[in-house]
Amino acid sequence: LTWGLRWQLLASASYDDTVKLYREEEDDWVCCATLEGHDSTVWSVAFERGGQRLASCSDDRTVRVWQRLEPGAQEGVACGSPNPTWKCVCTLSGYHSRTIYDVAWCHLTGALATACGDDAIRVFEENAASPQQPPTFSLTAHVPRAHSQDVNCVAWNPKEPGLLASCSDDGDIALWQYQRPEG
Amino acid sequence: DIIRTIRDPEKPNTLEELEVVTESCVEVNEIGEEEYLVIIRFTPTVPHCSLATLIGLCLRIKLQRCLPFRHKLEIYISEGTHSTEEDINKQINDKERVAAAMENPNLREIVEQCVTEPD
Numbered sequence: 001l002t003w004g005l006r007w008q009l010l011a012s013a014s015y016d017d018t019v020k021l022y023r024e025e026e027d028d029w030v031c032c033a034t035l036e037g038h039d040s041t042v043w044s045v046a047f048e049r050g051g052q053r054l055a056s057c058s059d060d061r062t063v064r065v066w067q068r069l070e071p072g073a074q075e076g077v078a079c080g081s082p083n084p085t086w087k088c089v090c091t092l093s094g095y096h097s098r099t100i101y102d103v104a105w106c107h108l109t110g111a112l113a114t115a116c117g118d119d120a121i122r123v124f125e126e127n128a129a130s131p132q133q134p135p136t137f138s139l140t141a142h143v144p145r146a147h148s149q150d151v152n153c154v155a156w157n158p159k160e161p162g163l164l165a166s167c168s169d170d171g172d173i174a175l176w177q178y179q180r181p182e183g
Numbered sequence: 184d185i186i187r188t189i190r191d192p193e194k195p196n197t198l199e200e201l202e203v204v205t206e207s208c209v210e211v212n213e214i215g216e217e218e219y220l221v222i223i224r225f226t227p228t229v230p231h232c233s234l235a236t237l238i239g240l241c242l243r244i245k246l247q248r249c250l251p252f253r254h255k256l257e258i259y260i261s262e263g264t265h266s267t268e269e270d271i272n273k274q275i276n277d278k279e280r281v282a283a284a285m286e287n288p289n290l291r292e293i294v295e296q297c298v299t300e301p302d
Contacts, residue, residue: 015277040273041273041277059273059277097214098255117255118255144215145215148253150278
């Protein structure tokens with residue numbers, strides 16, 4: 001589970017291969033979007049700082065980035081629908097050799113970190129955006145044996161840029177300093 | 184050798200005797216420095232969902248405990264032996280579901296009985 005948009009939005013990652021989003025309506029919370037696309041269990045979700053994009057990671061060994069679209073922005077959507085829709089705008093595949101258990105989106109630097117069942121930690125950064133083009137990400141760091149067993153979680157420090165914590169089935173918590181590559 | 188003596192949850196025979204596992208169903212590949220990927224494909228005796236997941240669980244627990252080298256483990260129902268094999272394969276390879284199953288005292292007891300070596 002993760003909160004976004006200053007706690008107005010809740011996202012859940014599921015064994016049913018989907019991500020669901022919830023918002024408050026009257027005194028209850030209702031599901032306002034279902035994100036389909038992953039081929040297996042979604043283990044974790046992370047919002048970008050502005051809350052307009054969401055990253056999800058899965059047992060299918062990919063990370064997907066979803067973009068929030070205002071209602072009516074997509075052709076073919078029925079008029080009068082009050083809910084924004086979410087579209088998958090990027091899929092990172094071929095980088096991870098086993099299940100990805102966690103993804104974290106740094107609110108200071110925009111970097112994406114992943115925790116993988118192949119014992120590695122990876123960091124991705126977004127490439128300079130061409131207007132109207134979907135976003136692309138490059139792998140900027142890869143620690144192959146970050147732990148001696150599955151890495152289950154990664155978390156960026158909210159105050160210190162580049163400071164990353166990870167934990168593993170091996171019983172360790174590790175702290176890392178990520179340096180954004182020059183040039 | 185580690186898995187051949189696991190007992191079937193329902194019958195008084197081992198998985199090898201019932202041909203649920205055979206030597207040829209085991210695949211071991213080196214994936215790093217002294218680290219191996221172990222893949223087991225087993226054939227359940229009956230197309231019963233709960234038995235298949237139970238056998239998968241026994242295989243995983245026994246191997247996790249007994250394999251002396253660093254490894255990653257994948258267990259699958261051999262293709263075409265079950266109608267819901269995708270669902271079963273997903274379940275038996277999900278480590279949180281495996282952990283949850285082992286927290287169930289009844290399931291845990293059955294697994295322990297199946298994997299314990301006879302004296």
